Amino acid sequence: MSTRTKEILVVAIVAALFLIFYLRKVFGAPPVLFPGTVSILVVSVIGLSLLWILIRTLAGRYVERRVVFLYVGIAVTLPLFMTLSQKVSVAPEVQGVFSSFEKLSAGSKVLVSFDYDPPSAPELQPMAEACLYYCFEHDLKVIIMGLWPQGPMQANLALQKVLNDERISQKNLQYGVDYVNLGFQAGNEFVIQRMGSEFRSMFPADFRGTPYEEIPLVTNIRNFSNIDYSFNIGSGYPGTREWVQIAVDRYGLKLGAGNTAVQTTEMYPYLRAGQLAGIVGGMSGAAEFEFLTKWIGNATKFMLAQSVAHMIVISFVIIGNVAFFVGRRTRERKS
């Protein structure tokens, strides 16, 4: 069989599989989950095959980059099907965010700012969902806003998911009474600044166009002094830094932050200085937060994928170095 025929065959088989899977979904079949033993088996197979690559490399047969691609793909895909329960040890900064939530009594008002867009969603969306779930479950009132244009849309996606959860849907929460989405407002840190004196000046209406004073939840909210706690989910500018510098430092808002992994280190100084109640950082932080809020969502699911992918990269760095030293030895022997 020529390579071309083989390729066409593979594409055809994969396409057929996808079609079957899709029909399966359309007819309402449940998702697939590997049982624990299968998961362990899969991880061991991946590990052993890496070992095999290492041995091949020691023997002087190097892998090409498409093999690396394949491994990255596998490392990210297969863990999504797994149920390996990783031991969750909650970091103190995540606990800090959660403890502040725990201290709130029913009816407290929580401001959640969505300052990110879809590229950061894999890391941040789980935090948003867990936060909303916890608030709704404990009868906290949620006020949503965004300093990024696509933030409030991400909020709506999260709301949709959380509100459809059976634990929440039975509560029959009312828009405008139990939660509200004020939408996006351009102006970066100046929005926060103006909110310090008057929310309404920045959000004359919510994202649906309902005037501020007609929304029961917020009619009595004038500025930050009426907010009991705030959670900022941000991936850059404007984001956590601006919230800390203006809302926390000047107006005394109590703030917790959810950030991407890349951004987290920049925020630690604020945590140490006590300006932040805590930080939920990256996928691992999100997984810990999900564990605390008992909302087992995407971060817990994605966490394993990210760790495995990371380990794959580390393994290939090691294999690459082995390849280099083996290559040098053979070159030296030749000369």
Place this chain on the structure above:
Amino acid sequence: MDHFALWLAAFFTLGIYSFLYKDNPWYKLCEAIFVGISAGYWVVTLFWDNFHGKFWVHKFEDWWLWIGAALGVLMLMRLFPKIGWISRWALAFIVGATSGLWMMNYFSSNIMRQVQDAVLPLFGTGFEASFGAILANIVVAVGTIAGLVYFFFSKEHKGVFGGTARVGILFLMVTFGASFGYTVMGRMSLLIGRIDFLFSDWLGLIR
């Protein structure tokens, strides 16, 4: 999402990933669509935002905007080979504006600001800094100086000077290695997002 949009998105996603194996017609099709539609998208956006929003709307109250438009027309003169040289005036304007603007911006943000941040007491005020902090301060100071020495163009990298320059390269290498390692995790989560789309939103295989 309805079926069509899901399949469309999946078609594009898999088409782009197929490039990792090798170039193929599927990828070429995705590429052709991507280029055509995105170029159209940008013309439209530029037209409404820049031409309409910044020029046409204000064309009467801000007369000087016509200078910009005139320069734009000069640019179009390239279409006529005889007087094509006149488009260089517009080019000259852009080059002058860019260099004048960025010269001072880079000067204050890259030089003044960085030098200001580098001038720090190594031991803290009244020796209050911890051993770790002192070590860190010294490393930062030495690294900055050595890095700058590496960039010297007009002196040969020999002797003590050359040694310092080599230390500078080492610092730069640590910088690059660290920044690279730092971004790996974020890049992985981008891929996880796409894979999750394929297997969860599209195929419904995972929760």
Place this chain on the structure above:
Amino acid sequence: MRRLIPLAITFVVGTVLIVSVFTPPLENIERTFTLFFDIIAVFAFFLGGGNLLRVHISKLRRRKQDWGFSVVTIVGFLGMLMIGLFKLGGSGNIAAPVDETGSLFYIIFDAVLVPLQSTMYSLLAFFVASASYRAFRAKNREATLLLIAAFVILLGRTPFGTMVSGWIPEWLSIAQIPNLAIWIMNSPNLAGQRAILIGIGLGVISMSLRLILGIERSYLGDDNA
């Protein structure tokens, strides 16, 4: 003469912008010039878009290899252009922004461009892995440092880093990999970044001066053209 006028324009415009930093009455000129630039860029698009069409039409006419894909590009480009310029398939309100939610322009952006963009972006995950595999090798002293720094940071960001270095006693906690990773980010990394930034600043000053003073004029073409 053909050469002198452009050089004079560059000189005057550049100088005015530098002076404006120190002269409050001129401080708006930066914004004005940026506006000019945006307007010129729109005109230039006739050249760019025209070129895109020309390239693909000529491929089509000569029936060059893969000319079918050129048809797709042309159709996509012109289609998007029509939809956007005439606001086809929108709410019918001509004053509405072109990308209002629900308009055809927005739907195409959402259904075609967004998946393409994010998939292309996510290719980075694969390339980060293949580049690490190939580049992080202890070939010499510099490459070894690159490797060590990258490796420590990589390990420091996984639970594995805590596991392998957890035995290190508290008084040497700096040597624990997660702490070491943070230290590298905050110290040697900061030094390197700072040296690079200062260098860039000086490089820009020197190049801008060369351009403004007309020492560098390669972009202006030849005298006899």
Place this chain on the structure above:
Amino acid sequence: MPLTCPTASGGSRSIRNLKPLQFIVCALLVVGSLGQVNAQSDSTILFDSAMNALAPVTSLLAADHKYDNGERIDLSWIPSIDDQPVNGKITGYGVYRLTNAGNPALIADLPSGSSTFSDDNVEPGSDYSYYIVARSAYESAVSVRTAPLSPQREWLNLNRGFLFLIAALISAAVIYFVQSAKRGKKLFVRKISGLEAIDDAVGRATEMGRPVLFIPGIHDMDDVQTLAALTILGRVSRTIADYDTKIFMPVARSLVMTAARETIKASYQAAGRPDAYSDDMVSYVTDEQFGYVAAVDGLMVREKPATVFLLGSFFAESLILAETGNSVGAIQIAGTARPAQLPFFIAACDFTLIGEELFAASAYLAGEPRQLGSLKGQDVGKAVAMVVIVVGALAATLGEAWDISFMQNIYHWLSSVFSSN
């Protein structure tokens, strides 16, 4: 109203005519009176806030914002003594303005605790006076009104004096060395390996009969890095014209396309081969970042360039392009001034111009004395930066750790000089 402040109204009325010294005296008075306020308030506050009407703000000062285009007036005041962090009565302040003695208009609402405001909606030539209304839940208290003041336009921003001096020093160094090189002074410039490799890289493409690919980043002409890339293109395309190699240059901006064509054409003319030039060498693809990347990646695997230049402003696409280029076996010479992307080029390319080297490249390649002179001028800038960092860090360390006031002065002076921007 138990409190009076000596400068409350008198100071503000004549503020425009104050000489600097008087201004300082006035400011000291204000500060002094603040102390008095506190001293008195300790004993009177309970009485006052419980029994009396709301206290207005005091010491309201309006002053022209220094060194601007006459577009701003700064207000400052001492908050009402009823404005307390705990159990304060003040809910906020309203700032009112009278333009040319017209009717008062509310121009800002400020939260309790504020003590400054900048009005940047004023014009030179008009007179403005202000007063502030302190509000509680039930009542309000009006402050004294400031004397009419019109904002001044200054022609020089003296706040940026040091910025000017240091910029002038470095520019002068560059120009001095350019001039001295022009007069024939020999200048040494060290080797930059990425640039030494250009001739070989282009030669290799010629030998293999494969094209050269030049990517000038994805930004427009309003980014200096793009300009740097084009100046390098000027030299590279000269070599290409001499060797008669094929060059491909897909770009993401129309303006860059125009400028690049101009540049390459000039090189071909200079090489004496104007008819070998064609506009097809440079083509516009799309402005969209990843659409451009998709097209360039495709081009790389199809045309298999022997040499790839990645010079200019790059973002996330840096590694995608560099890895694809590497996979087709091209020699890659990269350079950018975006620190975040440098690691990826270092990892995936054969040669990388790091930051400053990108901007120095065209001068280095030109080899012309005047251009090389400018590089020497840059080094003076580096030397200045190094000296300041060393002296400053020493002075700061000696001053702060051993408490030597002379050193502390040097440290603070240097900090203030370099913060003028």
